[in-house]
């Protein structure tokens with residue numbers, strides 16, 4: 001039995017999802033016999049971690065602070081082992097622009113894109129470059145904030161007239177935005193879990209939106225608005241190819257412990273494209289990683305137990321000397 005601090009909530013836009021993930025994680029850890037100290041992450045987090053003196057921290061935070069490496073850095077300062085990826089892998093997967101450049105560098109497919117900072121519009125007249133971007137990507141174009149998750153701030157622009165509003169929406173979430181080629185096809189997610197022999201890709205989850213055009217924050221979390229199929233119905237060779245691409249993405253970003261890679265399977269070409277990787281995927285009852293693990297015969301308690309064992313086995317990270 002170990003004492004595990006569960007870090008949850010926080011100030012990110014995904015606070016509510018994180019509170020639900022955290023509750024699931026706490027229950028599971030208790031059932032597998034650990035002592036649990038729940039911490040809603042705020043100003044007193046250092047003080048509370050010092051007081052709890054846990055053997056490891058389970059980071060059940062999504063979005064800012066949890067997935068961008070901030071909390072990982074603090075845990076390293078305190079010498080507390082933690083679940084999931086290290087600081088560098090978090091930085092790489094939190095920033096979609098960085099992720100996409102790293103994918104291209106590794107020779108992995110990701111939809112064509114242009115990334116622009118708000119300052120490029122305010123100070124460098126980037127508006128005048130929009131027609132050239134629109135021509136290269138052709139419509140519809142996806143505008144998304146460089147950082148963030150849960151489809152927050154993502155807009156599909158169907159024509160040039162939609163682009164300014166899509167940019168404004170995306171810039172309300174981040175100071176850099178990705179304009180990306182829209183890939184029409186199937187929405188696939190591959191969860192990955194480390195085991196003794198290295199990372200293992202779990203059965204693929206396909207998200208099937210009930211309403212073609214409607215894909216937003218509410219749809220993602222409200223039960224019934226999106227149906228999930230796991231394992232996704234794909235030919236065995238395609239399943240293998242998708243797993244291979246997800247594992248290559250995981251490796252190229254340096255992710256560890258567990259993560260989820262989101263991809264699109266293009267209908268017209270049959271080609272796969274990586275959209276992004278999530279260092280701390282959701283752990284709620286409707287989340288994709290628990291569904292994928294379940295399909296592999298790994299129940300939630302075992303999943304959470306294994307993730308925490310990996311952290312305990314790794315020990316404190318980044319301790320100098």
Ligand SMILES: Nc1ncnc2c1ncn2[C@@H]1O[C@H](COP(=O)(O)OP(=O)(O)O)[C@@H](O)[C@H]1O
Nearest residue numbers: 142148149150151152180181182183187262275
């Ligand atoms: N280029 C794209 N083409 C088609 N659909 C996309 C594209 N980018 C995002 N989407 C849709 O939006 C969802 C969320 O996008 P994603 O890049 O995974 O960001 P996040 O999950 O961090 O909000 C995807 O699962 C997919 O349904």
Ligand SMILES: [Mg+2]
Nearest residue numbers: 150262275276
């Ligand atoms: Mg995603």
